[in-house]
Structures are given as C-alpha cells and as structure tokens.
Amino acid sequence: MTIATQESETIAQNEPSSVGMATQRQLIWTKFTEHKLALASLVVIGLIYLVGIFCEFVAPRSPEHYDSAYTMLAPQPLKLWYTDDAGQTQFGLHVTGFSSQRDPNTLRRVFAPDESVIIPVSFFVQGQDYKLFNLIPANIHLIGPVDPSQPFYLLGADRLGRDVLSRVVYGTRISTSIGLIGVAISLVLGVILGGISGYFGGWVDNFIQRVIEFIMSVPTIPLWMGLAAAIPVTWSPIMVYLIITMIISLIGWTSLAREVRGRFMSWRNEPFVIAARLDGTSQMTIIGRHLVPGFVSHIIASVTLAIPAMIIAETSLSFLGIGLRPPAVSWGVLLQEAQNIRSLAEAPWLLTPGVLVIITVLALNFLGDGLRDAADPYT
C-alpha cells in the first residue's frame, strides 16, 4: 500500500506578526464591542454605579434635609433662557420659583409656577456640608442652586419636603451595592460549593445537589418574610442592611453553584486537562490554571445576570416593609413611602425610583447577555 509521502513544507509562509497572539481578554473585548446594546448598557451601568459611589457629591442635598414649606412640590424643570427685569432675554441655567396658595375648598396648599422668580443654578456649587464616603469633609455639589437656601427640587419633593432627587441618588448607593455584595457572597458560596460538588462527585455531589434543590424549592417571598421578620427592630440600619444582603444571597448562590459544577464536570475529563495531568501538573494547579480561567468569563456573565435579581429582591423586600427601613434610603424604601393613592394621584414623581430600578435591571440584563455571548470568543 502506498501513502502519499510528499514531504511538503508545512512552515507557513506568512511573516511572523501579531497574528494569533491576542489574549483571551482581548478577544472577549473585541466580541463584546460588537454588541452595541450591551456596550450602551455598560455605559449606563457605569454611570449608575458612579452615582452610587459619589452620591454625597451628586446629590444636591442630604436625604434627610426637609423643608415644610415645599411639601409635595412638583419637579422644577431646568431652564436655560429667562427674561430679566429689564426685559432682556438672558442665558443662564436656572429653575423657576413657586408661589404657594391655599385651595379654598380643600384647604390644601397648592403650588403655582412663578416664572418671575429666577433661581440661578450652577455646577460644582457650594452647598450643604457632607463627608464623602463618610470620611472626607466637603461641601461641593455636582449641581445646585447658587444660593443654598433657595428651593431646588429637580424631581420634586415628598410629603416632608425632602428632595426626591437627592433621596434617589442616596438610594442608588444602597440598592446597587446590595446587589454587588449579595452577588459577592453568592459567588463565594457558589464557586466553593459548586466546585466541591463538581470536582469530587460521588455522595458529596449528591448531597450538595439535593440541598440546592431543597433551597430552590422553598418559595422565596415567604422565606424572606420569615427571616426578615426575625430581625430585631432595635438593630441599626447598617446591621439590617448586612443581614438583608445575606438573606438575599442565601438563595442566589444555588444557580451559580450549579453552573460551576457543570463546568467542572464537563471539563474534568477534557483532553487538555488530561494532558496537563500527564505533564505532571498538580491537581490544584490544574484547577487554578486550566479550569478556572476557562470559565471565569462565564462566571462574570452569570454574576452580571444575578445582580438584577438581587436588586429586585431588595426592592421588593423593602417595598413590603420587611427589608430596609427608614432612615436607610434605598429604592425599595422610597417606593414603599410612595405606596399610597395620594402619591400616585398627586405626586407621580415619587415613583422615580421605580423607573430607575427598571433601567438598572434592563441594562444589567443586556450587559450580561453581551458578556455571555462574548465569554466564549473561540466559537
């Protein structure tokens, strides 16, 4: 029998270049940027988290600041052009003032926009003192009235005359960080338990999987309610916040653990893992250097998809009044305060946190989708 024994030159002819030297990270990024919606979502999420991080600076006022003169004030739109006393049209960022009157029938105070009262607004103005990250004393605000004593309610005021914008901004910090911390706890639990389950197999795997199934089968809302009801009322908001995060992440780790387990199981016997074993690489190094880097991108994607679930969970718990409680400010707490017919009918601006929840959750989902598609750049 004859076999074609042509000894052909297999050395590729093209010149050595940077071809084929892109790392996995570069490939993922290239693929991710093709997903425009995910890219836009990344920007949105970035902005939201920036607001959360620098909320003291972004918010015009402290969330506790109230002014009984402006209860339930409608949002003041930002305007650029105004007519000054001399009748000249002037350019300048401003909001207009209000004159308050009593409704003769209901005796309720109603506000009428008063175009003649000009409240100049500026960026990086001096306002209320605050401590950035509770550490650095400062008084510069991103936006605010030039005269701090004048009313400035871009998103209106609530029933105590507190600035909704400032409260939403402060709520962003708690609501978004609860998602991150909750996911971080889930991640640790999920990767460890999922890893053990998938790597060792056998009865350990069986046991962990049955526990996961049990946890998944418990209806979440009653479980949360039960656990949250057990939190003593005397605890400080910070403690409540931490406990709530943990309660939420108790559920979140299960699906992550399953994902990690699946990866471990399917890759444990892949030829490249066997090859590493034959290369004399130790088990721990194989896990750390061959298995984990392979699914880190998938984990990031599923974590991104898990954050919105956490945010929703916090929001719904607080909305039901069993999550965070005032004076803590979160989107859920704000929505709970708007939980009556009066705010729906007369002050729809109190529902802004709901809009923010929707935007954040949608953006995180799009981002997660994009990451998941990009996570395997070799396909």
Place this chain on the structure above:
Amino acid sequence: MNVQPTLNAAPPPELLMRVKDLKVHFPIKRGILKRTVGHVRAVDGISLDIRAGETLSIVGESGCGKTTLGQALVRVLEPTNGSIDYFGKDQNGTDIAHLGETELRPYRSDIRMIFQDPFASLNARRRVIDIIGESMRNFGVRDERELESQVAALLRKVGLRPEYMNRFPYAFSGGERQRIGIARALAVHPRLVVADECVSALDVSIQAQTLNLMQDLQEEFALTYVFISHDLSVVEYISDRVAVMYAGRVVELSDTEQLFAAPRHPYTAALLAAVPRPDPRSARAKRPTRLKGEVADPANRPTGCAFHPRCPYATDRCQAEDPQLRPVGSSLVACHHAEELMLKGVTVDAA
C-alpha cells in the same frame, strides 16, 4: 538523554513495558442508590510486551477497548487489575499499575501521550510556549530563557516556526495543532509515547506528513510508540508489530508483515477485508464477506470466544470454551481453529 540501543542492536529486543493480565472495568450504576449492577469490561485481561524502539499498533473496531488500554498505559486510568511493569533506564521493572499520583510523577516524563483531537487537547487559553513548556516547567526547567530556547528547538523539530510560540492555539490548523501536540509529548525526552488515534482527525495528506514526522522523531529520539488506530492502512505503514483487539482482549499479535499477509484470526481477516484497496484487480474480484452484527458488548460478553456470534467459522467449541492467546507460527492468536483456517490476507504489492 540516556539513549537506549535501538532496533538494530541485539536480537532479543529490550523490554520497555510488560503488561500482564490488565483489566479495566467500569461499574454500571443504576437507580437512586447507585448500586453497581454490572461492569463494562473495557479491557479484560490483556498481556503484552512492548519492546524498546518498536512501534506497536493496537487496532480494532470502535468500542473494543483500544483507547481505554492506551489511557491505562499512560496511567490516566487506574486499572482494575493486573500489572504494568515499566522498565526504566536502570532496567528495573516497576509496576506502575496502581501507583498514586505522587508516586507516578517520575514516570510522567518517560511515558507520554499524543491525543486524538488536536482541538480539545490544547487549552485554548494558553500560548503555545505554555502548552509545550508546561511539562518542562514541572520537570525542572526554571529559567524562562532556557525554556524559550528549548521550546523553539522543539517547534523547529516538528516543522513549525519558533516565532509562533507566543500564539494561541486558535491561530493554527488541525495539522499544525497536532504538531504542537507531538512537540508537547516530546518536551521532556520520553521513552514511550502512546499515540491515541493521533492522525484520525487529520486530512489524508496531513496524515502522511504527521506519520513521517513521527517516524523521523522516533529515529532521532529512540522513541517507542504505542500507536492506537482503527485505520489499518496507517497501521500497516507505521508499525513493527500489530495487536488486534476485540471486546477488551488481544485476539492476535504479530509482526506487521505477517499479520497483513497471513492473518490467523478470523476477526483480523475480516478487518483486513474491509480495508479499501486502490487496486482495480482486487476490486473486480469477489467482494469479501463483510462482518455481520455489532461489536460484542463489553458489559455482556458472549460465552466462549467473544467473536463467535459473528465468526463464519464458529463451532460448538467456540461457543463453550474461551480461547487463550497462544503461539501459532510466529504469531500469538486467540482462536481454537487458528491452525486449520486458511485465511486470506492482503498481499503487499510491489507496485
């Protein structure tokens, strides 16, 4: 590297590995309690010697246990039973069949493997230098510059440009990837290389190149190959001896020429008859009888000779009595009727 005297040395070829009564059984588990209800006898009592410097091919249909045998030889799998005596450089046999991972370590650099799938066997997230250099790093090369020059030399040996060492596997074709796999296997100066279907995933022209490369490297590094394949034309080309496996056992073991010219086991003859020959004369001749039925189920071995349900020459004795591997002429055959049967082989034409 301590080079062993190769084939042309003394007439009794040096023993490199002696496999005795090797068994690899996989339990079949059923039900909630995962009770063992039976065993898949993937490898069911194999004994053979691997001589230094030779190429021993293992052939057989899918599911006959070739790959399991190969994985047991490199000790990816732990055999259920039996021994694998490896004769190291000091010529003392060590049974590596039941060693733990740490005790195996010294042998990992001697016994290496080339994988079937050039895609799945290279970690897509690592550069070529990391893939080939992994074993070098594990077995003592600490200096990065030293590693680079060694990897570069290896890449040149297998016909790839050394500049490619910083690339990732996705930038290579199947044949080039298999060359990387070969370079990885040779990285730590092995003595025995188990090549599991290592050219099956490649184009025919690339197959030839790869086989030639493997032969050149065998000469250069005094390698011993265990070449696992289902492709008899490739086997005929590369091997010195051939072991034919059926249902987890060796049914015939003989020199390549002997086996192809005069097979002694009906199963070998049937396999040979199935090889397509680019020869119009034999094509016009009577079509060879095809093998009927399925390959024997290793979980449920037929009684007697495992091949008897498919064998055209089967007698009552074949059904009742399990044939042992015994010398017939210059071959080892496991068939009761090996002497009587006049089986047709394939004559190697000079043309």
